[in-house]
Amino acid sequence: MTSFDIMEKANLKHIALDAEDAALFSLNEDLLLKAKSIKYSILPKLNILLEETLSRIRKIYNIEVLNENSIIHSAPNFREKRDSKLKIDYTYAFIGFGGSRQPIWEGFKRKDNQPTKIIPYIIGYWFDKYGLTLLFDNLRYIFKFTKETYELYFDFLIENVEYIQTIQCISEMSPDFYVSDENNKTNMTIKPFTEMLKEYKDNYYYYQLCFRKRIHFPLDYNDFNFIVNSFVIFFPIYYSLLQIAQGKKNNFRELISQVNIYDLYKEYPYSENNDSTKVNGDVIPKIDETKFVKAGIRWQVFERDDFKCVSCGKSASDGAILHVDHIIPRSKGGGDTMENYQTLCHLCNIGKSNKSNKNLREKCR
């Protein structure tokens, strides 16, 4: 077998997410197949998004995000249990990065004086039946912290409010907040953002700020390119807040001065000839989600082929992105049947166009 190292790594052009990927999260007949499909098909695609994001961040900000303070978070986490059937139902997949639980966040003081081992912030890609969301989530445990800690966070937002709002506009990350006082009473009126932040700060309101950008199906190269750039543009907010949590001075202004939006889009342009639908095979499902209790044909084909490319044998753990392919193309009379489908990796899928209509699955056995 050829080593995958010398083969082309999968990139944004090799992935697509569509209605059948979304409907997977509504599947309730076969939870084990659902879990395997998320693990071997959905998470590897999200992982490509994250790798691309990390590489753009490295390029733009010259920052290595992953270190002892900031680590990859991914969900769901699968624990393989032999014999026992999977009982957990998965409704989403997530991959991103956030604070690590290991360091004690010097900038954040807890009321009970215990060391702070929580994950202060998290940012990443959330995929569920509604679409792909770029999500930033802040302090969920705000009442555990002292008022001074709470103020640090607000001071950063207030001091940089105009930049933050600009970043929000460009990245299309809309804020989504939950505000209440200690008695869980919500009191929100419409006022200028800065005034609002000051009011919350002064009153020590519980304030959970999320920023989200959601894109809907089907998702192809241009959508992925857009959401990765949004992540890169939003990144200084995450990074500066993490610096504050570490008790360090933040370099927010310096970071934002390094992003030239025009250059970013010039470097990572939209594709005019978007051929991701071709790359993704020609199984374009129509899903009635409300009735989606049975596994879609894509997942059945993957399962039959053991989540491996029938041509080269590679799987997600080798870095392969799996596609379902017609053995005999539709144009040549091939049918939409299990027998006429096979699992191919992103490379064999492209290469296949040069070959004749070999039944690769038969050949492999």
Ligand SMILES: [Zn+2]
């Ligand atoms: Zn292959």
